[in-house]
Amino acid sequence: MATLPLTADDQLQSLPEHTARLTTRSSAIHASRSNTPGQAPAGCHGEGGSHPLLSRDALDLAAHAGVAALTGGLSPTSVALAFLDWALHMAVAPGRMLELSGEALLASTEAAQGAMRTSVARPKHGHAPEDPRFADDAWAVWPFHVYRDGFLRIQHWWEIATTAIPGVEQHHEELVRFLARQWLDACAPSNFIATNPVVQRAAWSSGGTSFVTGAMHWLADLRDLMQGGSGGQHARPSTWLPGKHVAITPGKVVWRSELCELLQYAPTTSMVAKEPILIVPSWIMKYYILDLQPHDSLIRYLVDAGYTVYTISWRNPGESFRDVGLDAYLQEGLLAALAQVRERDAQRVHVVGYCLGGTLLAIAAAALFRDGRGDELKTMTLLAAQTDFTEPGELGLFIDASELAALDALMWRQGYLDGSQMSAAFQLLKARDLVWSRLMSEYLLGRRSQANDLMAWNADTTRLPYRMHSEYLTCLFLNNDLAEGRYCVGGRPVALSDIEAPAFVVGTERDHVSPWRSVYKLHLLTHNELTFLLTAGGHNAGIVSQPGHPERYYRCATRAAAEPYRGRQEFLSATEPVDGSWWPRWNAWLRDHSDGEVAGRAIVDGLEDAPGTYVFER
Incomplete structure (x- = not known):
């Protein structure tokens, strides 16, 4: 498959200066990457000639990649x-x-x-x-x-x-x-x-059968691992198939590009909110985390609440996507999908971003308001999404210059970061629960963990393109360019302070991927109306928190536009917890920020039924 039709100018303009230098270095190794016209990488001689550092850089990267492969991407x-x-x-x-x-x-x-x-x-x-x-x-x-x-x-x-x-x-x-x-x-x-x-x-008490059962579990997992599985047969994606067991909310694929599909869901109410909802999930995960079974599907909840709902389903990239950058996900993914929604439905859209999809949405919103196009967004909702990365929690332990060099070399050799490699890092963060306690229960006690839809989704991993992930880790995670005003779109920096749309921001108490104290920092970077909600649970379970879910509660407070900053501890002290799911509170907020209702419209066109094609790529 060919890479997306982005010029080198477009790709380089989306990066700050130091990342442009990173891209320039990589262009010496990958002939498919061009330099900005009029610029040549340091050490380059002549126009279009071979780079004298090619063999040296390739040798260094190959050595780094070999070490990283032995250490699972960690830097010794x-x-x-x-x-x-x-x-x-x-x-x-x-x-x-x-x-x-x-x-x-x-x-x-x-x-x-x-x-x-x-x-x-x-x-x-x-x-x-x-x-x-x-x-x-x-x-x-x-x-x-x-x-x-x-x-x-x-x-x-x-x-x-x-x-x-x-x-x-x-x-x-x-x-x-x-x-x-x-x-x-x-x-x-x-x-x-x-x-x-x-x-x-x-x-x-079992007469030793617990050991026998545990040994059988171990052999089954070993066989699954050798066949390319996750090493946990009980949670294999094949037991929870999208379109059959999960992701079954009725809808259509209404637009497709090389990078993503746009799904529209059929209305279930006669009247719907005037403005549709566009959901931008993270490409680190399959989109159906938000459309599991009907009882815990956020998408189904929104459709039944009277909204026209669209979501992006990202493609699972392979080696041919190695040169697809973060700007492609912005331009050919989010903004292209937004244009399709506006053309099909309404001129203003409630846009929702989850995890890294929320970070991308914040970048897009800042660029749209900078360019005088902010009226395309009715509201902006960020679910467990960071915009300031100075307090990333334990995930930051894996991010420093040495670690990025090792990871970059590993991705350079593969063309992508494999989902299993990324999952290993997340498992390390909670090894006590995700590794050792599970192994003890399954292999020593002979008890299989009860499979569920969330576990199956978690095993359905995705890959990340080499260039995109390098840019994300370098620009956003390591150097914090977005929060500090250095991240560029179209050759000019974007500022989160330009965003005028009302924002609803959700953090989760036990989030080890996007710690809520980091998510809260958007208060320091914007002056618009901002409602912050802190809910019980972790990065995934806190968001998939349907009404009726036991032991759920949340805190919620709104900062009016231009209101003074209130610190995180003050927020905790002054905001009483409310029992129950946060979904109805968000629904009420969306209704308050919608301009009435229109008649629900059936989907009369479409390429194929939801959940589409890209969700099945593994």
Whole structure:
């Protein structure tokens, strides 16, 4: 498949200066990338001639790619520098070393005293309430409480040892603390037969069949992994097929490009809001996270609430997309789809962006208002989407110059970042729950996790084009160009402060991808009317939070246009939680910002039925 019809000028103009230099370097390696007319990369001789640095750069990238392939895309240099920084500063901190020695001595004394007791219900450094590893009462009985308490004391010691060391760079300190936690989680007594009383009890009561069942699970997952699956047969996408089990809201594909499809959903009410809704999901995920089963489909909820709903379904790119940049997703994806919606339905549109789709929407909105086209947007809704990346949470642990060099080289060799490679990084962030607890449950206890639609969607991974992902990580994540006014569209920078449309912004309390405190920073970058809602749940489950979902609540407050900034802690203190799903609150806000109703119109044309073709690409 040919790359999208973007000129090199268009592609380079969408990037700030330092990214243009990155693109120029890559153009020496990939002949398909041209330079801006009148400009030549440093070291280039003549017009259109071969680049003298071609072989050297290719050799360097190949070497980086080989190392990155062995380490799963992680940079060993970044890890080594972090530990060296921590160790050298610890060596010249005698006060901290004395404190740690005292903590170790105290822990040893307490451990010796605890080992003499037959039952200890609660250790001094007790496990967190949300940590299920030691929740069973069997952990309070000797000798298992000795294993548990010893582990928790070691964990507590490492938390002290990797916190607030004078002189250590914050990124290095956080990385050392994170890696220490990964090592400890791998060594937890809950992971081993000999030290886990729950596993021993299950084996005794089942006559050993729990081990047999667990071994069968392991063999099945190994076979699935060798066949190119996710290594978890119980959640394979084939058990939840789009169009059959999920993504079944009736609709049509009404427009298609090489990059995406535009889906329109059939109305279920006689009257609909005048302005339609266009949803821009992230291309890191399949769009049907928002259209799972009917009871937890946000798209179905909006259709039934009386809206004309459109959504973008991004293509799952392969190697041929390697040179498709972030500007292509903006111009040939979001803005092209917006033009189609306006042509088909209405001149003003409620636009919704989820995750990275929300970041792209913020860029598009800033560009439209800058160019005098802001009246195309009726409102802007951002779901778990960052616009300022200075506090990206633990995901930022994987982003520094060394890590990006390794990841860039790996993507250069492949032409894309594979979904399984990206999933591995996300699993590391929550390895305690997503890796070790799951392995213990399935292989030692012989219990399969109950498959559901969300798990199946999560296993239906997508790839990311090399150029686009490099630009995203460099421009937005590492250098924060969008928030600081350096990100360019059409050769000119865009500013989020230009956005005038009313905004509804959703953050989730336990989001490890887009931390809500980072999402909240849009208050500092804009002066428009902004309603901020903080809901229970994580990055996915917090958004897929249908009415009737148990244990859901939210906080919501509106900042009027040009109103003074209110800090995050003040927002928490002054805003009372409301029980229930946030969807009805958003629906009410959309209605308040709509200009009445019109008769619902059936879809009389279309290329094919929803969910289309691109959603099936794997």
